[in-house]
Amino acid sequence: MGERSIVRLTSTASTSNRVPQSVPPGLLQNSRTRSVVSARLRPAALALGITLLAFGRVHAQTDCLACHGDKSMQDASGHSVAVDGATFKASIHGSLQCSDCHADIKEYPHPEHMAPVQCSKCHTDQSTQVSESVHTRASSHPCTSCHGDPHTIFPKSDARSTVYPLNVPETCGSCHGNANMARQHGLPNVYPSYMDSIHGFALSKGGLLVAANCQSCHGSHHILSRKNPQSPTYKSNIPKTCGSCHAKIDMDFENGIHGKALAAGKSNAPVCTDCHTAHAIQQPTQSEFRMQSTPICGSCHKDKFTGYRDTFHSQLGLLGGYVETARCWDCHGAHDVLPASDPNSPIAPANLVQTCGRCHAGANASFVQYQPHADSRNRKMNPALYYVRLFMNTLLISVLTFFVIHTILWLFRSRYEQIRSRSAKGGKDA
Amino acid sequence: MPDLEQKEVSPNPAAEPAPRPAEERYFMRFTREQRYLHAVLFTTFLGLAATGLPLRFSDSVWARAIAGSVGGFGAILFFHKLCAVVLTGAFLVHVKDVFTRGLLHRQKGIFWGPTSMVANWKDARDLFGHLRWFIGLGDRPKFERYAYWEKFDYWAVFWGMIVIGFSGYAMWFAPFFAHFLPGWALNAVLVIHSEEGLLAILFIFSIHFVNTHLRPDSFPMDMVIFTGVESEKEFKIKRPMEYQRLASQGLLDARLATAPPVWLVKFSRIVGFTAIFIGLTLLALTVSEYFV
Numbered sequence: 193m194g195e196r197s198i199v200r201l202t203s204t205a206s207t208s209n210r211v212p213q214s215v216p217p218g219l220l221q222n223s224r225t226r227s228v229v230s231a232r233l234r235p236a237a238l239a240l241g242i243t244l245l246a247f248g249r250v251h252a253q254t255d256c257l258a259c260h261g262d263k264s265m266q267d268a269s270g271h272s273v274a275v276d277g278a279t280f281k282a283s284i285h286g287s288l289q290c291s292d293c294h295a296d297i298k299e300y301p302h303p304e305h306m307a308p309v310q311c312s313k314c315h316t317d318q319s320t321q322v323s324e325s326v327h328t329r330a331s332s333h334p335c336t337s338c339h340g341d342p343h344t345i346f347p348k349s350d351a352r353s354t355v356y357p358l359n360v361p362e363t364c365g366s367c368h369g370n371a372n373m374a375r376q377h378g379l380p381n382v383y384p385s386y387m388d389s390i391h392g393f394a395l396s397k398g399g400l401l402v403a404a405n406c407q408s409c410h411g412s413h414h415i416l417s418r419k420n421p422q423s424p425t426y427k428s429n430i431p432k433t434c435g436s437c438h439a440k441i442d443m444d445f446e447n448g449i450h451g452k453a454l455a456a457g458k459s460n461a462p463v464c465t466d467c468h469t470a471h472a473i474q475q476p477t478q479s480e481f482r483m484q485s486t487p488i489c490g491s492c493h494k495d496k497f498t499g500y501r502d503t504f505h506s507q508l509g510l511l512g513g514y515v516e517t518a519r520c521w522d523c524h525g526a527h528d529v530l531p532a533s534d535p536n537s538p539i540a541p542a543n544l545v546q547t548c549g550r551c552h553a554g555a556n557a558s559f560v561q562y563q564p565h566a567d568s569r570n571r572k573m574n575p576a577l578y579y580v581r582l583f584m585n586t587l588l589i590s591v592l593t594f595f596v597i598h599t600i601l602w603l604f605r606s607r608y609e610q611i612r613s614r615s616a617k618g619g620k621d622a
Numbered sequence: 623m624p625d626l627e628q629k630e631v632s633p634n635p636a637a638e639p640a641p642r643p644a645e646e647r648y649f650m651r652f653t654r655e656q657r658y659l660h661a662v663l664f665t666t667f668l669g670l671a672a673t674g675l676p677l678r679f680s681d682s683v684w685a686r687a688i689a690g691s692v693g694g695f696g697a698i699l700f701f702h703k704l705c706a707v708v709l710t711g712a713f714l715v716h717v718k719d720v721f722t723r724g725l726l727h728r729q730k731g732i733f734w735g736p737t738s739m740v741a742n743w744k745d746a747r748d749l750f751g752h753l754r755w756f757i758g759l760g761d762r763p764k765f766e767r768y769a770y771w772e773k774f775d776y777w778a779v780f781w782g783m784i785v786i787g788f789s790g791y792a793m794w795f796a797p798f799f800a801h802f803l804p805g806w807a808l809n810a811v812l813v814i815h816s817e818e819g820l821l822a823i824l825f826i827f828s829i830h831f832v833n834t835h836l837r838p839d840s841f842p843m844d845m846v847i848f849t850g851v852e853s854e855k856e857f858k859i860k861r862p863m864e865y866q867r868l869a870s871q872g873l874l875d876a877r878l879a880t881a882p883p884v885w886l887v888k889f890s891r892i893v894g895f896t897a898i899f900i901g902l903t904l905l906a907l908t909v910s911e912y913f914v
Contacts, residue, residue, distance in 0.1 A: 511680050587817075
């Protein structure tokens with residue numbers, strides 16, 4: 193890809209009027225005719241030679257564009273080597289001369305095969321960062337794979353740039369939206385998830401420049417694996433990374449029990465992405481998010497989750513779409529989860545009437561004795577509930593057992609009587 | 623369920639109370655009010671079961687499908703409460719009716735005697751006699767107006783109405799009930815509501831269906847609760863004691879009724895089979911949660 197992208201020139205160029213009128217356009221089409229071209233262009237070549245002698249190097253875009261301005265120009269292997277002079281002039285590199293990058297061209301005619309352009313000659317820092325990032329492992333990540341056609345590179349603030357905020361996801365997605373590529377590298381296929389996420393919508397539908405795009409979290413040139421402690425996507429760095437936009441939530445998180453556990457080095461404490469996911473982030477008030485996140489809390493708080501699943505909150509909530517029944521964070525808070533012993537916690541005894549009262553108008557001190565995740569199988573913790581359940585189950589099982597036996601015996605006996613009476617009447621044994 | 627539909631096409635001629643020649647006599651068993659009460663009871667019960675089971679087994683695939691089919695999570699709760707209110711109304715009307723007749727009008731046989739729903743020694747003797755007959759150790763007991771299993775059905779529903787109703791309203795109006803219930807009771811009412819509801823569903827859709835409708839004597843359906851009348855032949859076989867008692871007291875003619883109109887039999891059959899079909903479907907779904 194590297195070699196190709198060097199010669200991947202724009203094909204949208206308008207026909208350049210710099211091609212000498214005397215040259216039939218067909219003659220420029222391939223290198224086999226180059227000697228003929230040279231012969232026909234002898235006067236121009238002579239002029240070029242004089243220029244070279246005078247200034248020691250190829251210096252004017254106009255000189256190169258005399259040939260490369262023809263949009264149909266191709267190299268020996270059929271790749272276009274045309275350059276749209278007008279677009280290049282407008283690009284961020286428009287003030288440079290061709291030979292500033294194509295440094296091995298010293299004379300005309302130049303050799304057919306040229307050394308790849310080294311962006312690092314000027315962009316030293318970025319080049320070093322890329323070489324340290326996850327994108328150096330393959331040789332297939334030249335600058336152009338993200339920045340696009342080298343002759344039409346625009347500043348990242350320009351809407352035409354491939355790294356303009358609104359264009360970043362598509363640029364990264366050209367690789368990271370490819371299921372095969374993702375499978376090969378053991379990566380999730382993140383582009384579709386991102387585009388359907390709240391960030392993706394903000395960017396694609398709202399055109400919000402501040403909406404998080406790939407590089408907001410991953411960086412650009414210095415992208416590191418999330419296993420690398422230096423990476424902004426390393427687990428313990430995630431709150432700060434998300435907090436660079438969501439500053440208040442980051443503060444809340446750090447005051448909460450999860451944030452403190454993380455700061456204390458407990459690596460199994462959840463961070464933003466454990467509940468919200470990294471790429472498929474949903475609007476938290478949406479039922480999809482409310483449906484998926486309770487089991488996420490439950491994946492650590494297993495005993496509470498089991499008890500919760502037996503309650504009406506869970507039963508109605510599980511039917512899908514119902515956003516009003518209480519999920520974990522409706523009572524515990526989401527980012528600043530605090531233990532009940534903390535007076536600021538919504539589940540502190542003194543705050544329960546208010547917390548439950550948010551949904552249950554008229555909640556009183558007795559009402560809030562309700563246990564939102566009581567385990568009715570635990571006799572020590574909930575004796576009353578345990579015996580109520582035991583009684584109800586005993587009643588259910590004994591009534592059904594008695595009547596199932598009763599009914600089965602009755603069925604057999606009735607059928608027997610029926611057959612006997614029919615036989616007695618000389619009828620068939622049905 | 624194909625069984626049922628097939629049976630509907632070719633009904634068992636022995637048990638069909640289809641219109642007979644003119645000499646067949648019919649006797650009144652249930653009043654219009656009792657039939658309407660049963661109609662309201664089974665309609666709302668089916669509604670409560672269909673909207674309650676998805677909540678009880680809310681993590682199953684069919685729960686979400688049923689919830690979706692009635693308009694989603696919010697609608698299913700609405701319909702559950704709607705059926706509950708209607709059923710509560712019917713229950714209160716019935717209780718009022720019983721007490722008006724028994725206490726105010728001093729009508730005999732409401733609280734005691736052969737025509738009462740209240741259990742007596744004969745019911746205990748009938749139960750053991752019936753069990754002995756099942757295994758061939760004796761004759762079939764001669765049942766009175768209401769057999770012991772019918773009384774059990776009645777009181778099971780009566781008890782269930784109070785228990786399920788009370789626990790249901792306690793959840794619906796939890797902050798109000800919390801004024802006089804302890805905190806743990808709010809946890810307990812769901813367990814009670816759910817288990818008692820499950821018992822009612824399993825009992826009605828298996829035991830009641832078989833005992834009353836699907837057993838060989840009544841197969842495929844006992845129409846008497848729909849038409850109100852039954853043939854003399856059926857009356858004699860199913861409730862010989864009552865038949866004898868009425869005959870000896872000379873009260874048999876007072877109970878004479880006309881044969882049910884054809885349209886009523888047909889209509890009742892459609893309604894009844896629909897109810898049984900829905901019930902058996904719900905039963906299958908419930909059982910599948912435990913065994914599949």
